Amino acid sequence: MIVTRTIAETRAALRSLPRPLGFTPTMGALHNGHLSLVDAAKTRCASVAASLFVNPTQFGRDEDLGRYPRDEARDLQRFEGAGVDVVFAPNADEMYPEGFSTGIHVAGALTATYEGASRSSHFDGVAIIVTKLLGVVQPDVLFLGEKDAQQLAVIRRVVHDLDLTVEVASIPTVREPDGLAMSSRNAYLTAEQRAVAPDLYRALLAGRAAAGAPAATTKDVVVAATTALLMPGLPLDDAERVAALRGEAPPAAPRFDLDYLAIVDADTFRPQSTIGPRSLLIAAARLGAIRLIDNVSLSPSAYPATDATT
Numbered sequence: 001m002i003v004t005r006t007i008a009e010t011r012a013a014l015r016s017l018p019r020p021l022g023f024t025p026t027m028g029a030l031h032n033g034h035l036s037l038v039d040a041a042k043t044r045c046a047s048v049a050a051s052l053f054v055n056p057t058q059f060g061r062d063e064d065l066g067r068y069p070r071d072e073a074r075d076l077q078r079f080e081g082a083g084v085d086v087v088f089a090p091n092a093d094e095m096y097p098e099g100f101s102t103g104i105h106v107a108g109a110l111t112a113t114y115e116g117a118s119r120s121s122h123f124d125g126v127a128i129i130v131t132k133l134l135g136v137v138q139p140d141v142l143f144l145g146e147k148d149a150q151q152l153a154v155i156r157r158v159v160h161d162l163d164l165t166v167e168v169a170s171i172p173t174v175r176e177p178d179g180l181a182m183s184s185r186n187a188y189l190t191a192e193q194r195a196v197a198p199d200l201y202r203a204l205l206a207g208r209a210a211a212g213a214p215a216a217t218t219k220d221v222v223v224a225a226t227t228a229l230l231m232p233g234l235p236l237d238d239a240e241r242v243a244a245l246r247g248e249a250p251p252a253a254p255r256f257d258l259d260y261l262a263i264v265d266a267d268t269f270r271p272q273s274t275i276g277p278r279s280l281l282i283a284a285a286r287l288g289a290i291r292l293i294d295n296v297s298l299s300p301s302a303y304p305a306t307d308a309t310t
């Protein structure tokens, strides 16, 4: 595996690789979700490139750029183990040298709502870095995760609007055995928060189950998912039962602070008033300082029954 630091080195390393070339951009702190993108690229393409870059322009001023987990040595090992051919791991000066002045703004609801509402310039940062990386790597296929569904829709929009010659392939969300979507930020959850965190996915599955009922409305789905999330009816464990019998208050389980829960069109992120094949049930919720996002498709064909972790 070749590790490159500069754009010139990257272009030189990629020139001799057999095509088609697959590409997986990441911010590192790799988990099996990232590696599933590499696996998909390995399956479809003759060569695979990846990038490792914590992109400062997609973080808001009060977000966790400085605290974002970084372990390059481990990440490179994992990429190598997964069979990546070239990893581009630049520093911020290589990507944004002095004088850098270009931006890409995807206008409208797609970037102004949900993840864009709470993080105003987030998608501008995503759009410019992915476009720039596509210019450097020039892959045939770009592999992105469905976990970040709005980001996926934004990049598809950019690729379409700018006539970029790359195919965008989306890869299903990889989950922990209890259903929690893998994320680099999960490492920051306390043990108590980690125990509650899978309830976000369970709530989305409750919404999805409601969508399967005859004549289900979007309201039925949102109510079912919200109820499941905010009133999960956690069973008491033995210690809590003893404490309750003694009249002591059981320790309060961490509670979700719901940011949004909605049914949107997977391409435009406009809210939908009826359920259709492109409907996504999306949610963001905080557990303490940690913000979790997740989504499930409401299309009966998109998620096989075996996906259900209850």
Ligand code: AMP
Binding pocket: 025, 026, 027, 028, 032, 033, 034, 036, 037, 143, 144, 145, 146, 147, 148, 171, 172, 173, 174, 175, 181, 182, 183, 184
């Ligand atoms: P990040 O490093 O968070 O920028 O993510 C890099 C890529 O990995 C993006 O395309 C993400 O959507 C994708 N990704 C992140 N988490 C997962 C997951 N749990 N399953 C599949 N893909 C993921």
